[in-house]
Amino acid sequence: MQNSLNKRYRSSLALLTDLYQITMAYGYWKAGRQEEEAIFHWFYRKNPFGANYAITAGLEDAIAYMQDFAFSVDDIQYLGGLKGADGRPLFEEAFLNYLQRMKFSCDIDAVPEGRVVFAHEPLLRVRGPLIQAQLLETALLNILNFQTLIASKAHQVCLAAQGDTVLEFGLRRAQGIDGGLSASRAAYIAGVAASSNVLAGKLYDIPVKGTHAHSWVMSFEDEQQAFATYAQAMPANCVFLVDTYDTQKGVDKAIEIGRALRAQGQDLLGIRLDSGDLRALSIWARKRLDEAGFEKTKIIASDSLNEDKIRTLKAGGAAIDSWGVGTNLVTAQNQPALGGVYKLAALRKDANSEWAYKIKLSNTPIKISNPGALQVRRYYLTDGRPYGDMIWDELQTSPLGQLQSLDGRSIVCDSRKYEDLLQPIFRKGELCYKLPSLGEIRKAAERDLALFQGVDFKLYPKGLEAHLAQTKAALIEGLKNKKQ
Amino acid sequence: MQNSLNKRYRSSLALLTDLYQITMAYGYWKAGRQEEEAIFHWFYRKNPFGANYAITAGLEDAIAYMQDFAFSVDDIQYLGGLKGADGRPLFEEAFLNYLQRMKFSCDIDAVPEGRVVFAHEPLLRVRGPLIQAQLLETALLNILNFQTLIASKAHQVCLAAQGDTVLEFGLRRAQGIDGGLSASRAAYIAGVAASSNVLAGKLYDIPVKGTHAHSWVMSFEDEQQAFATYAQAMPANCVFLVDTYDTQKGVDKAIEIGRALRAQGQDLLGIRLDSGDLRALSIWARKRLDEAGFEKTKIIASDSLNEDKIRTLKAGGAAIDSWGVGTNLVTAQNQPALGGVYKLAALRKDANSEWAYKIKLSNTPIKISNPGALQVRRYYLTDGRPYGDMIWDELQTSPLGQLQSLDGRSIVCDSRKYEDLLQPIFRKGELCYKLPSLGEIRKAAERDLALFQGVDFKLYPKGLEAHLAQTKAALIEGLKNKKQ
Incomplete structure (x- = not known):
């Protein structure tokens, strides 16, 4: 019997690539060039969701893929x-x-998960045999593009919720099984409080949440009996979905069961609204709950929510404490792909040869890739606030500390505190990176976002180190003059 | 060392579900109701992509999931x-x-993969112990929603290409690993000719295509040398990407290499355009190729294509033979989720009890679910064209053959040729369905689409069998009158 899921899960992932990577690999090999040393970078060109930054995610899966390559x-x-x-x-x-x-024998450097990053910054660097660096491209893009997309989307949803609890409910609408699993993980990195996805909870130690659906209520003769039976089974996990028949009557029944729960020393944790005018219903329900003495009972809302709807509901005074977001979060509905790319930046025959710098020309100057072995240096002010991000080339001498900002400014960063964002991950194919726990990654994201608090992301200086900017300009000139 | 990919692939998928399915399962068990017999249906409410139908996909994975449950x-x-x-x-x-x-001991009936179906039609039916039917919901929705979405999207892209070859290039931008794999499979079902995804080729026996990327050209001193080296390595697989530096010069170099290939008894199979004005460039390149005697050399286009861009390019007279579609196809960019649901339709205490019919009310009548053990009967005219789709209830006596169409018409289908679309898949948990090969599924889709050729999908009658319509109306009445 054919079992496509098992086949898929048991397969090696070396073929998780585009055929042209393998035909190119063959071409390099036929030309005796397979062991030339290459440097490639993964980066994206446009910050997603109209934001001015992104949050990295996916490195742990990318590492697993490379370890097993x-x-x-x-x-x-x-x-x-x-x-x-x-x-x-x-x-x-x-x-x-x-x-x-x-x-696998490459050197890999990467920005850890949960960091605030910007368009054009190298987020993962591959240095190693040309053939290997080429073969890794597609799977790395698949893994890193999607998870960075979802972490960034989840952050936008959390921003809209202004500190309210956000719950991720998207598994049923996610794009495939690990579309769901990795979305749950990336969303948790960016501040989502919990997921409905139990397997994500088990694999990644993410808090899981859930109580009951409409089908629970429909399976009983009436709603009252449905709530009562649920309360009897799980008195310490009572969040009732109140809109199966009539939301207002549903709230009153939940309150009734709430009283019975209190008599046992438990409480009504919450009610969930899943349809109708969430603003009006939540305000009405809040008043009803408060009048009945259930001031601490939370109101959870769901129903095709996204950041815009949350913002509108909050602006309208909706009395909603927690936001259950599914489809729009896990598929990044308004932009379902990050568009990250992986570009050759330098090449040499062997360790004794000169590096040849490589750029991909484009009619749009911003789309021309950067050459070298790139690193991102983030400078900080003495109060800890980030001051600027400088892309510099580790193949050149140590950086000048002068930043040619993308918007044309020239900024001196020299004497300030800084960190280099790309960390060594593999050296000669050996893992040299201590993988942080998911909790640590989530804290790193929280810390980064706190540091950037009050920083105008649009004006924040980011660009090339001055030497690198010159090198790139000369390369462009050279390529344009060359008779192709 | 943590290896998240391996952990994920080795895990059982029983926890690939929302926590509320397990809390509800617990609630049923605590109430002694776990073995009550339930009937649930998977269906979707709105045809995707502004089309008036969808193409089913994903059943093979759903079967694998249930077998291992x-x-x-x-x-x-x-x-x-x-x-x-x-x-x-x-x-x-x-x-x-x-x-x-x-x-696992359920009876499962489902519409096979590669069939033309319509909103509201039950596409998979679960009949079995209430607790099991509930626990299956989330994973079934995850698998079936996405693959049906992508098959339907791929069909739209193929329609726009009007018989031209469509190639799927989306792995790098897909939503996760099996986001990519199952998209390649679903796209192939709906008529895409080949994929760049090598693992999909290996697992599903899909033709794979690919030659080289910009990085191949950039790794050489010049483009000429890049093409020549490639031709030497793979003379029988020469499709040159001509836009790395200057598309028109690139075409001329490809022609030169083409002449050398001919001298060896090979040929220039194609050129690929990946940027710029695809319409103008393709027309120019076609002329140039023809003038040079390369009339059979194909022109392949890629660059964020989707069905609208393909339609515009074709209408503008672009000389493009094959369309490489990536991101927009595998993420279903304009609608990245199908929105399929899974609803309780009937319940009974045990085999000796009466069935209680179940519907989920809604203020929008079209959103009210259908009760019973549903089947879809497709009637055909004597010339083989489909005449109407009738949802009927297998728990009632054999269908009346009178269809209450969704748009209000009453149509007699009684004496015509018909087939019931849902096939037995599992009986008491045992697989009783012979899985077709992917090639057979693709042929089924082709056949169905050919049968529907010339049928106005919008006017095509679809709706409830008359008895079922009455039953449903009575249920709605009863629920509305009932004091909840």
Whole structure:
């Protein structure tokens, strides 16, 4: 019996790539160039969701992918069966043997998860054999683009909720199984309080929340009996969904059960509104609950919520304590892809050769990639506030500390406190990074966002170190003058 | 060392659910109701992408999930550690033992993959112990919603391409690993010719396509050398990406290499345009290629394509033969979730009891769910064209053959040829369905779309069988009159 899920989960992920990565790998190998040393960077060009920054996520999965990077026997068999237009095998045997023996040996540097970052900043750097750096591209983009997208989206939702509890309820509408799992994890990094996704809770130690659905109420003769039976089973987990038939009557029944819970030393934790005019209903319900002495009972809202709806409801005075957000959060509905890219930045024949700097030209100057072995230096003011982000090239001498800001300013950062954002992750294929726990990552995001509090993200200086800016300008000039 | 990918892939998927499914399961168990017999249906309420139908996909993965449905020891341990607001375990030991011993025993009926279906039609039916039917909900929705969404999206893209080859290039921007894998599979079902995703090729036997990226060209001193080296390595797979520096010069270099290929008995298969004015560039390139005697060389276009851009380019006379579509296809960018739901439709205490029909009321009549054990009967005209889709209830006597169309028409379908769309998949938890190959599924989609050729999807009659319509109306009346 075919079992597609198992097949998928048991497969190596070396083939989780675009075919052109493997044809290029073959081309490099045929030309004897496979071991040339290359430097590639992952970065994105436009901050998502109309915001002026993003929050990184996905590195832990990317590390797992690279640690396991190896072609299995059946991967090689599959590649051996691929044919060109002439019906002959696309790849020759010796190349397939090379792939099968290949051992991941790259140096990887990356910005840890949960950091505030900006468009054009290198967020992950791969330095190693050209063939390996090429083969890693697609899977790294798949993993990192999506999780950074969702962390950034979740942060936008949390911002709209202004400190209220945000719950992630999206699994049923997520794009596939790990679409759901990694969305739960990325959302938690960016400040979402809990998820409905139990497997995410188990795998990542994320708090999980949930009580009952409409089907629970529908399965009983009436709502009263549904609430009472639930309260009997789980007196310490009573949040009643009150809109199955008539929300106002539902609230009154929840209050009645709440009184019975109190008699047992428990309490009515909350009610959930899932349809109708959430603003009016929440205000009405709050008043009703307060009058009945249930001032501490929370009102949770759900129903296709997103940051705009939350903002409107809050501005309208809705009496909502917690926001359950599903589809719009886990699919990043208004921008379902980050658009991150992975570009070659430098290449040399071997350790004794000169580096050749590489850029991808474009008619749009901002789309021209940056050359070198890039690092991001973040400068801080003495009070701890970030002062500017400078992309500099580790292949050149130590940075000048002069920042050519993207908006044309030239800013001296030299004497200030700083940190370099990219951390060593792998050296020669060996992991040299202590993976933080998810809780630590979440705290890092919280800390970064607190540091940036009051900073105007739009005006915040970010750009190239002066030497690097010159190098890049000269490269562009050279390429434009060259007869292609 | 933590390895989140491996952890994820090795886990059982019984916890791939919302916590409220498990609290409800506990509630049913505490009330002694866990073995009551329930019927739930998966359906969606709005055809996606402004179309008037959808294409089913995802059943194979859903079957795999149900076949493996069982709580592992560590699932149970995790659930045992969850606490209520009073700090005490949320679930009692005996319930966890029950879960661990639970064996999937439902009857499942479903519309096979690759069929044309409509909003409100039951596409998967679960009949079995209330507790199991409840626990399956979230994962089924996760799997089926997404894949049906992508098959439907891919079909829209293929429609826009009017028979041209469509290639799926989306892995790097997909929402997670199986976001990418299942999108490749669903897109292939709906008519996409090939994918760049090699693992999808290996797992699902989908044709894979790809040649080289900009980084290949950038890694060489010049473009000419890049093309020549590629041609030497893979003379039978030459599609050159011509826009790294200057598209028109790139085309001329490709032609030059094409001549050298011909001298070896090979040919220039194609060129790929990935930026700029695709309409003007393709027309220019076609002329240039033709003049040089490369009339058979294909022009492939990519660059954030979607169905609208393809339609505009075709209307403008673009000389493009193949369309590489990535991000917008695999994330279903303009509608990244289907919004399918799973609703309780009938319940009885045991095999000797009467069925209680269940509907979920709503202020919007079209959102009121349908009761019973639903089946979809598709009637055909003698020439094979579909005539109407009738939702009928297998718990009632055989259908009357009179269709109350959603738009208010009453249509007699009685004497016509028909088929029932939902097929038996599991009986008492045992698989009784022969899984078709992906190629067979793709052919089924092709056949269905051919049958519907010329049918006005908007006017095509679909609705409830007359008895069922009466039953539903009476239920609504009863619920509205009932003092809740």
